[in-house]
Amino acid sequence: MHEDGSDKRPQRGRPRSEKADRAILDAAAALLAQRGVADMSIEEVAARSGVAKTTIYRRWSSKGSLALDAFVDRFLRLQPLPDTGSLRSDLLRALRAWRRAVLEPETARSLTGLIAAAQDDPDLAAAWRQRVVEPIRGQWRTMFERAAERGEIPGDADVEVAIDVLFGPAYHRLLNGHLPITEGFVRAVVDYVVAGLGARE
Amino acid sequence: MHEDGSDKRPQRGRPRSEKADRAILDAAAALLAQRGVADMSIEEVAARSGVAKTTIYRRWSSKGSLALDAFVDRFLRLQPLPDTGSLRSDLLRALRAWRRAVLEPETARSLTGLIAAAQDDPDLAAAWRQRVVEPIRGQWRTMFERAAERGEIPGDADVEVAIDVLFGPAYHRLLNGHLPITEGFVRAVVDYVVAGLGARE
DNA sequence: CCGCTACGCAACGTAGCGTACCGATTTCGA
DNA sequence: TCGAAATCGGTACGCTACGTTGCGTAGCGG
Numbered sequence: 001m002h003e004d005g006s007d008k009r010p011q012r013g014r015p016r017s018e019k020a021d022r023a024i025l026d027a028a029a030a031l032l033a034q035r036g037v038a039d040m041s042i043e044e045v046a047a048r049s050g051v052a053k054t055t056i057y058r059r060w061s062s063k064g065s066l067a068l069d070a071f072v073d074r075f076l077r078l079q080p081l082p083d084t085g086s087l088r089s090d091l092l093r094a095l096r097a098w099r100r101a102v103l104e105p106e107t108a109r110s111l112t113g114l115i116a117a118a119q120d121d122p123d124l125a126a127a128w129r130q131r132v133v134e135p136i137r138g139q140w141r142t143m144f145e146r147a148a149e150r151g152e153i154p155g156d157a158d159v160e161v162a163i164d165v166l167f168g169p170a171y172h173r174l175l176n177g178h179l180p181i182t183e184g185f186v187r188a189v190v191d192y193v194v195a196g197l198g199a200r201e
Numbered sequence: 202m203h204e205d206g207s208d209k210r211p212q213r214g215r216p217r218s219e220k221a222d223r224a225i226l227d228a229a230a231a232l233l234a235q236r237g238v239a240d241m242s243i244e245e246v247a248a249r250s251g252v253a254k255t256t257i258y259r260r261w262s263s264k265g266s267l268a269l270d271a272f273v274d275r276f277l278r279l280q281p282l283p284d285t286g287s288l289r290s291d292l293l294r295a296l297r298a299w300r301r302a303v304l305e306p307e308t309a310r311s312l313t314g315l316i317a318a319a320q321d322d323p324d325l326a327a328a329w330r331q332r333v334v335e336p337i338r339g340q341w342r343t344m345f346e347r348a349a350e351r352g353e354i355p356g357d358a359d360v361e362v363a364i365d366v367l368f369g370p371a372y373h374r375l376l377n378g379h380l381p382i383t384e385g386f387v388r389a390v391v392d393y394v395v396a397g398l399g400a401r402e
Numbered sequence: 403c404c405g406c407t408a409c410g411c412a413a414c415g416t417a418g419c420g421t422a423c424c425g426a427t428t429t430c431g432a
Numbered sequence: 433t434c435g436a437a438a439t440c441g442g443t444a445c446g447c448t449a450c451g452t453t454g455c456g457t458a459g460c461g462g
Contacts, residue, residue, distance in 0.1 A: 011460095011461075012405075012406050012407070012460085012461065012462085013405080013406035013407025013408070013459085013460070013461080014406075014407045014408040014409075014458070014459045014460055015407080015408075015459080015460070016407090016408065016409095017408075017409075020408090020409085036320065036321050037321070038320075038321035039321060041448085041449060041450085042449080042450075042451085043448090043449065043450085044449095051409090051410085052409070052410045052411065053410095053411095053451085054408095054409080054410075054411085054451095054452085054453090055408080055409065055410075057451070057452080058408075058409090063450095112320045113320055113321065115317070115320070115376060115377070116316070116317035116318070116320035116321060117317070119237065119239075119313045119314055119316070119317035119376065120237050120238070120239035120240060120314065120317060125378060128377070129377065129378065129379055133377050133379050134379070137379065158389060160380055161370070161386060161389045161390065161393075164370035164373050164374060164380075164386075164390075165366060165369075165370050165390060165393050167373065168366075168369035168370030168371070168372065168373030168374075169362070169365035169366050169369030169370070170369070171369065171372070171373050171376070172365050172368065172369030172372050172373065173365060173369070175316060175320065175372070175376070176316070176329075176330065176334050177326060177330065178330055178334050178335070178338070179361055179365075185362060185365075188359060188362045189362065189365075189366060191397060192362075192366050192393055192394070192396075192397035193393070195393075195396045195397045195399070196392060196393035196396045196397055198396075213429075213430055213431080213436070213437045213438070214428080214429065214430075214436080214437035214438025214439060215427065215428040215429055215437080215438050215439035215440070216428080216429070216438085216439075217438090217439070217440095218439080218440075221439095221440085242417085242418060242419085243418080243419075243420085244417090244418065244419085245418095251441095252440090252441080253440070253441045253442060253443095254420090254441095254442090255421090255422095255440085255441080255442085256439085256440065256441075258420070258421080259439080259440095262420095263420095264419090
């Protein structure tokens with residue numbers, strides 16, 4: 001739980017209800033998956049969770065930060081850190097796991113909705129980078145660093161670009177919807193990355 | 202001008218004011234560039250263009266389709282179709298032109314705002330693909346087809362994936378904002394595409 | 403038991419949406 | 433020349449959701 005404020009709860013007075021926290025996040029996650037960020041309203045989250053609107057606003061300052069909190073844990077859990085001993089296999093596993101996640105319409109709707117919302121909300125964009133983008137990229141970075149240690153790829157390779165080449169095309173198809181994200185697409189993209197890094201396999 | 206309805210204007214009655222069309226589109230483009238789609242309102246477009254709100258709704262059914270119309274022509278004009286005789290040079294020129302365009306904050310805001318809006322509006326998403334994605338991809342496709350004709354790349358290469366690998370990473374950085382889109386990034390991505398296609402240069 | 407804080411609830415002001423009218427204007431066709 | 437048609441600017445409306453405020457109640461610590 002990150003909410004907005006700091007974590008230092010004053011010890012005086014009635015404590016915040018943990019049950020309310022969970023009810024709000026569950027309702028928010030459900031609505032987020034059903035309709036996306038834009039078409040979900042705080043009032044609806046309140047109604048569905050059986051919690052007063054004021055109770056939500058006491059915890060989250062905006063719809064975006066609530067939606068992010070409702071999404072982050074579930075999504076990050078779906079992104080493994082493969083360690084097969086081969087760069088190509090690692091990349092395949094990572095991208096396939098991502099594909100499997102976004103093949104669920106609910107996950108896809110939540111993901112695209114949050115990226116969309118972040119475009120018009122600098123605070124949400126910063127939280128998005130810090131809580132989602134950086135953690136996931138950190139994992140992916142590890143795959144390339146391990147490959148470098150094994151001598152599969154040059155030690156001075158630009159890992160950031162490699163990550164963008166690996167996942168950028170997938171996000172591109174997800175957001176533009178011009179073509180489906182197929183298994184063949186996954187393999188083809190991984191081939192580009194492996195070839196571009198001059199990996200010796 | 203695409204607006205929403207068909208182009209067959211009835212010959213009877215007062216014709217639509219061309220001046221109003223331009224005033225609306227200019228005002229919409231300015232607001233779109235300043236604040237993005239989400240934070241621009243039809244009421245503001247009306248005030249700024251000196252046109253009644255009803256006059257706007259007579260032409261466009263939603264904020265999204267108006268914003269798209271206000272954006273499309275200007276943006277497509279910035280995307281050239283290079284023909285240098287070499288695939289690598291063509292790709293560099295195309296991606297550099299795109300980079301130069303989105304380096305303008307106004308263009309970037311309009312572009313990301315529209316992609317964001319399309320995530321929660323199926324009609325806008327369809328129009329986006331038809332009026333922006335497909336035309337641009339058509340141009341880019343040509344670059345690869347010419348390279349295939351020149352024998353630079355295999356004739357059976359999957360051009361769609363190549364396009365996604367070329368522009369996906371760039372859109373990824375633009376939308377996530379985790380890293381800047383530098384000239385070095387452009388060159389590195391082009392290298393991935395050229396290497397992945399096994400191009401003989 | 404007192405002080406503090408969270409709770410549910412209801413009400414409020416604000417904003418923007420999209421629609422419905424209005425009288426006035428401009429054009430075409432009979 | 434006149435009427436039908438479709439536009440124009442303007443105003444008003446109902447609607448939804450926002451985010452806030454105030455109130456009385458509930459729960460916890462000193």
